[in-house]
Amino acid sequence: MFAKLFAKLFGRKDPLPLADAPPAAPVIDDLDALITRAADTHARDDRERVLAALKGRKLFVNLGRDAEGRMTMRSASLDSGLKPVILYAAEDHPDLVKPFGGIAWDEALAMVEKLPDTAGLLLQSRGTGWIAIDKKGAATILKRG
Numbered sequence: 525m526f527a528k529l530f531a532k533l534f535g536r537k538d539p540l541p542l543a544d545a546p547p548a549a550p551v552i553d554d555l556d557a558l559i560t561r562a563a564d565t566h567a568r569d570d571r572e573r574v575l576a577a578l579k580g581r582k583l584f585v586n587l588g589r590d591a592e593g594r595m596t597m598r599s600a601s602l603d604s605g606l607k608p609v610i611l612y613a614a615e616d617h618p619d620l621v622k623p624f625g626g627i628a629w630d631e632a633l634a635m636v637e638k639l640p641d642t643a644g645l646l647l648q649s650r651g652t653g654w655i656a657i658d659k660k661g662a663a664t665i666l667k668r669g
Contacts, residue, residue: 555581555613556650563653574647574655575665578629583611583647585632587625597625599642608643609636614650633662 555577562570586598599607611632612620627635636645637659644658657665 559613559647559649559655560651560653562655563649571655578647581613581629582626583613583629583632584615584617584620585609585611585625585627586619586621587623600646607641608656609639609645610648611645612648617648617650619648630666633657633666636662637666 555574558570558574558577562574588596588598590596597609599609601607609632610619611627615626632645636642636657642659644656644662647655647657
């Protein structure tokens with residue numbers, strides 16, 4: 525269902541498309557810059573660099589309370605009804621509202637895979653770049669370790 529949304533929005537089926545001939549990528553250590561580059565190029569190599577940089581990293585998520593007062597993670601509501609969790613790479617992202625939470629990358633993947641009403645996640649850079657990973661992609665990444 526998440527892939528169908530991407531097909532509708534971007535005219536392609538794969539939310540993580542492969543580029544035909546990606547340019548040689550410079551060495552980038554900053555996670556925010558890696559996300560932005562991967563979002564711009566759609567190149568598999570750039571996405572793999574992001575995934576490698578995420579290992580052991582803490583990401584950030586907006587928190588809220590449900591009707592019963594329990595702490596919840598806020599998700600985006602898309603027109604299709606899908607609700608991906610937005611994970612922010614930078615603790616100082618302007619869209620993070622205090623109090624916000626932190627979660628390890630591998631825990632975020634496991635959480636997305638298990639939550640029934642979550643479609644996947646959006647990994648947001650400090651700017652406007654983002655990478656989407658659906659539930660199936662989260663499971664694949666977890667299996668790869």
